[in-house]
Amino acid sequence: MKRRSIIKGAALGLAMIASPVVAQDANYTIGVAIPAATHGFMGGLNYHARASIERLEATYPQLDFVLATSGDAGKMVNDIEDMVATRNIDALVVLPFESEPLTSPVQAVKEQGIWVTVVDRGLAVPGIEDLYVAGDNTGFGRTAGEYFAKTLKDGDNIVVLRGIPTTLDNERVDAFSAAIEGSGINVLDMQHGNWNRDDAFDVMQDFLSKFDDIDAVWAADDDMAVGVLEAISQAGRSEEMWVVGGAGMKEIIKRIMDGDPQLPVNVTYPPAQIATAIEMTALGLVSATPVSGRFIIGSQVITPENAEKFYFPDSPF
Amino acid sequence: MKRRSIIKGAALGLAMIASPVVAQDANYTIGVAIPAATHGFMGGLNYHARASIERLEATYPQLDFVLATSGDAGKMVNDIEDMVATRNIDALVVLPFESEPLTSPVQAVKEQGIWVTVVDRGLAVPGIEDLYVAGDNTGFGRTAGEYFAKTLKDGDNIVVLRGIPTTLDNERVDAFSAAIEGSGINVLDMQHGNWNRDDAFDVMQDFLSKFDDIDAVWAADDDMAVGVLEAISQAGRSEEMWVVGGAGMKEIIKRIMDGDPQLPVNVTYPPAQIATAIEMTALGLVSATPVSGRFIIGSQVITPENAEKFYFPDSPF
Numbered sequence: 001m002k003r004r005s006i007i008k009g010a011a012l013g014l015a016m017i018a019s020p021v022v023a024q025d026a027n028y029t030i031g032v033a034i035p036a037a038t039h040g041f042m043g044g045l046n047y048h049a050r051a052s053i054e055r056l057e058a059t060y061p062q063l064d065f066v067l068a069t070s071g072d073a074g075k076m077v078n079d080i081e082d083m084v085a086t087r088n089i090d091a092l093v094v095l096p097f098e099s100e101p102l103t104s105p106v107q108a109v110k111e112q113g114i115w116v117t118v119v120d121r122g123l124a125v126p127g128i129e130d131l132y133v134a135g136d137n138t139g140f141g142r143t144a145g146e147y148f149a150k151t152l153k154d155g156d157n158i159v160v161l162r163g164i165p166t167t168l169d170n171e172r173v174d175a176f177s178a179a180i181e182g183s184g185i186n187v188l189d190m191q192h193g194n195w196n197r198d199d200a201f202d203v204m205q206d207f208l209s210k211f212d213d214i215d216a217v218w219a220a221d222d223d224m225a226v227g228v229l230e231a232i233s234q235a236g237r238s239e240e241m242w243v244v245g246g247a248g249m250k251e252i253i254k255r256i257m258d259g260d261p262q263l264p265v266n267v268t269y270p271p272a273q274i275a276t277a278i279e280m281t282a283l284g285l286v287s288a289t290p291v292s293g294r295f296i297i298g299s300q301v302i303t304p305e306n307a308e309k310f311y312f313p314d315s316p317f
Numbered sequence: 318m319k320r321r322s323i324i325k326g327a328a329l330g331l332a333m334i335a336s337p338v339v340a341q342d343a344n345y346t347i348g349v350a351i352p353a354a355t356h357g358f359m360g361g362l363n364y365h366a367r368a369s370i371e372r373l374e375a376t377y378p379q380l381d382f383v384l385a386t387s388g389d390a391g392k393m394v395n396d397i398e399d400m401v402a403t404r405n406i407d408a409l410v411v412l413p414f415e416s417e418p419l420t421s422p423v424q425a426v427k428e429q430g431i432w433v434t435v436v437d438r439g440l441a442v443p444g445i446e447d448l449y450v451a452g453d454n455t456g457f458g459r460t461a462g463e464y465f466a467k468t469l470k471d472g473d474n475i476v477v478l479r480g481i482p483t484t485l486d487n488e489r490v491d492a493f494s495a496a497i498e499g500s501g502i503n504v505l506d507m508q509h510g511n512w513n514r515d516d517a518f519d520v521m522q523d524f525l526s527k528f529d530d531i532d533a534v535w536a537a538d539d540d541m542a543v544g545v546l547e548a549i550s551q552a553g554r555s556e557e558m559w560v561v562g563g564a565g566m567k568e569i570i571k572r573i574m575d576g577d578p579q580l581p582v583n584v585t586y587p588p589a590q591i592a593t594a595i596e597m598t599a600l601g602l603v604s605a606t607p608v609s610g611r612f613i614i615g616s617q618v619i620t621p622e623n624a625e626k627f628y629f630p631d632s633p634f
Contacts, residue, residue, distance in 0.1 A: 055604055059376065136610065268607075275606045280597075287372055288629070289592045290585075293453065293615040297607050312605075 028090040028285040029064045031083035032278060033076055034119075035097050036069040037316065040223055040249055044271030044317025045095070052275035056282050063282055073101040080105055084112065091115035091281050095274060099124045115284065119277045130292045131284075133277040135269040139299040141172035144218055144244055144267045145179025147301060151264070154184030156215040159207045161193035161200050161224050176218060188214065193224045200227030208235045216242050222249035222266070229262070238262060247271070248302060248310050249317055257307040266302040268310065271317055273297050345407040345602040346381045348400035349595060350393055351436075352414050353386040354633065357540055357566060361588030361634025362412070369592035373599050380599055390418040397422055401429065408432035408598050412591060416441045432601065436594045447609045448601075450594040452586040456616040458489035461535055461561055461584045462496025464618060468581070471501030473532040476524045478510035478517050478541050493535060505531065510541045517544030525552045533559050539566035539583070546579070555579055564588070565619060565627050566634055574624040583619040585627065588634055590614050 032053065037043040046069060053065045066087050068079035076097045083089045092109050096102035096118065103124040110116045110128050118129040148158065160176070163169040173190070180187075188211050193200035200219065207214065208231060217232075219225040225245030232238050242262050245252055247269045255263045276297060284291035302310050349370065354360040363386060370382045383404050385396035393414045400406045409426050413419035413435065420441040427433045427445050435446040465475065477493070480486040490507070497504075505528050510517035517536065524531065525548060534549075536542040542562030549555050559579050562569055564586045572580045593614060601608035619627050 052604070052606065130615075270607045272605065272607050275604070276608065279600055279604070279606050283596055283600075287369070287592070287596070288589065289369065289596050290587045290589050290614050291593065292617060293613050295612040296610050298447075298610040300609060 027062050027064065029066060029087055030278070030281055030285070031066045031068070031080065031087065031089040031092045032274075033068050033070065033080050033083070033092065033094045034274060035076070035095060036071045038071065040317045041247060041271050044249075044312075044315050045274050047312070047315040047317070048270075048272040048275045049278065052278045056279065060282065060286050062286065070097055073097040076102060077105045080109060084109055084114065089114060090285060091117065093117040093119065093274075093277050093281050095119040096121045096123060103128070115281065117277050117281045119274055131277070131280060132294045133273055133280065134296060135273055136296045136299050137168050137171040137269075138175040139296075140246060140267055140269050141175030141177075141220075142179045143299045143301055144220070144246065145176040147244065147265055147267075148176075148185060148216060148218065149180045149183040152183065152185050152215060155186065156184075157186045157188050157211065157213050158216045158218060159188050159204075159211065159214055160190040160218045161203055161220055161228065162190055163192070163195040163221060163224075165192060172220060176220075193219070193221075193227065195221045195223055197223050197227040200224035201231050202227075204228040204231035205235075208232065208237065214241045216244070219243050219245045221245055222247050222252045225249075225252060225263075250312060250315055253302060253307050253311045256302055256304055257311060259304050264303075266307075266310075268300045268302060270297060270310075271315075344379050344381065346383060346404055347595070347598055347602070348383045348385070348397065348404065348406040348409045349591075350385050350387065350397050350400070350409065350411045351591060352393070352412060353388045355388065357634045358564060358588050361566075361629075361632050362591050364629070364632040364634070365587075365589040365592045366595065369595045373596065377599065377603050379603065387414055390414040393419060394422045397426060401426055401431065406431060407602060408434065410434040410436065410591075410594050410598050412436040413438045413440060420445070432598065434594050434598045436591055448594070448597060449611045450590055450597065451613060452590055453613045453616050454485050454488040454586075455492045456613075457563060457584055457586050458492030458494075458537075459496045460616045460618055461537070461563065462493040464561065464582055464584075465493075465502060465533060465535065466497045466500040469500065469502050469532060472503065473501075474503045474505050474528065474530050475533045475535060476505050476521075476528065476531055477507040477535045478520055478537055478545065479507055480509070480512040480538060480541075482509060489537065493537075510536070510538075510544065512538045512540055514540045514544040517541035518548050519544075521545040521548035522552075525549065525554065531558045533561070536560050536562045538563050539569045542566075542569060542580075549579075567629060567632055570619060570624050570628045573619055573621055574628060576621050581620075583624075583627075585617045585619060587614060587627075588632075 034049055035042050037046040056063055066083050070076035070079055107128050116129045117131040119133050191203045193203045217228055219228045222245040225243055228243055242264050246267045280291045283289050351366055352359050354363040373380055383400050387393035387396055424445050433446045434448040436450050508520045510520045534545055536545045539562040542560055545560055559581050563584045565583055569583055597608045600606050
């Protein structure tokens with residue numbers, strides 16, 4: 001947000017109360033830079049970015065958007081530089097393709113007085129952005145763990161699939177482990193399925209050959225859950241165990257809605273967090289509402305009762 | 318948010334993209350319960366609550382609001398029970414008058430399936446609310462401390478006024494102290510002014526009689542800053558030291574805008590955080606945007622250059 005824009009924004013917020021029609025002569029352009037829809041979660045994120053932009057354009061005629069999707073960090077840097085040079089953006093919403101290569105270019109945007117919102121993956125230097133929006137990895141693990149602890153009995157057996165070895169994966173798994181502590185649940189094994197369908201299939205085949213009594217699986221991600229379910233199905237053991245994935249893939253949510261006993265619940269880590277980031281950035285331009293700070297979106301349990309709220313049939317994810 | 322409302326809300330968010338006019342047949346009522354405007358900060362908070370409600374009613378015809386202001390915890394509990402019983406609210410935004418007496422009543426609202434947003438003062442039991450919005454007390458102290466460390470020289474002398482002895486005050490002062498560590502600034506004394514103008518006047522008179530070389534004062538709150546400035550003025554030492562308050566009282570912001578050398582900057586702890594809470598709650602009803610979680614509004618430095626953004630001449634604060 002340039003200084004002049006900030007003042008216009010504050011004035012607009014107050015003016016709109018008295019005269020919402022007249023106030024719409026102040027125009028703002030918001031640049032949105034996100035990774036291309038190369039896999040399920042990013043497909044969902046692209047869908048929700050477009051949906052929120054359409055909603056905002058319909059609600060606030062004074063807002064314009066530039067959306068750029070990038071298949072690599074270099075293209076994202078170029079896209080952002082273009083937005084500043086040719087579209088004179090007032091605010092940037094960016095989900096950094098990678099932290100390191102995006103840090104200096106985004107810092108340069110900020111130094112020009114443009115509002116910066118960072119989503120999900122942080123930059124390598126703290127404090128650059130005005131607003132940070134992300135999911136809650138600790139809550140993601142804890143929420144899943146609480147469901148296991150509440151649902152299973154003392155002595156029941158589970159296996160766990162982990163993601164790519166990262167701090168993020170450690171936070172999730174540590175919180176899951178803490179939540180089941182004292183429940184009497186036996187964790188037979190934990191292996192990395194790397195948030196990948198095929199890797200998860202292989203890991204689960206190995207678990208199935210090693211353990212003849214498994215009551216439940218924490219697959220921790222819906223792409224991994226799909227691989228896990230396939231391995232269980234091929235082993236003919238679908239009646240034996242249930243599976244909890246995560247992030248709300250629509251095919252999984254549909255099965256929860258339909259009451260599939262093999263998929264009792266899911267835990268959110270919403271690709272729609274990009275919508276939250278875009279909406280809050282827009283709110284800061286059309287009103288005097290404070291929107292700088294840090295918003296951590298809570299992880300919620302999706303059950304057959306509330307699944308419809310989390311089901312987006314038009315989304316690719 | 319009742320379950321039926323959630324589904325309507327999700328459907329509405331998508332429907333509005335295609336047809337914003339038709340979609341406005343789904344109506345929601347948001348209850349807002351806040352303390353009465355008994356002092357400066359709460360006066361500002363009341364002003365910003367009303368301003369955001371007016372903005373939202375103008376923007377979204379499908380939203381209705383019930384605003385209740387309470388002079389004590391008992392009246393706030395009654396107001397909230399009335400909102401549920403007679404107005405059938407879909408969401409509650411509450412700044413608890415006190416944590417303990419509001420906890421069970423708000424929990425009862427949540428158990429009826431109504432969305433709950435809690436602002437600033439938390440409830441005594443964690444995890445009740447869907448959304449928590451608050452200022453950043455650590456950031457408030459750190460930001461002020463960074464300004465002192467950057468602006469003063471090795472060997473300069475300061476005095477500090479603290480608030481009412483609370484965890485909140487400790488967080489602020491600890492962060493301030495950490496930020497000036499290693500700067501060579503001498504903290505001559507710290508005393509509690511209890512966020513009160515008269516107490517701060519007395520504390521500052523005492524400091525002025527004890528110390529004949531003071532370069533700056535961290536008053537940590539604009540009500541205390543007013544008392545401190547009066548004591549300095551009566552001692553005829555206004556040329557000698559500058560003062561940093563906090564929270565953005567409009568008289569202080571005006572003097573910063575005007576370049577008063579005695580008041581170089583201020584640090585935000587915005588009463589407009591109630592607007593953030595109301596706006597985000599509304600967003601969750603009119604769209605499919607995820608708004609559950611925890612939003613901590615960052616503390617910003619107000620300077621002569623950006624003060625206009627933080628100046629609300631129509632607000633009582």
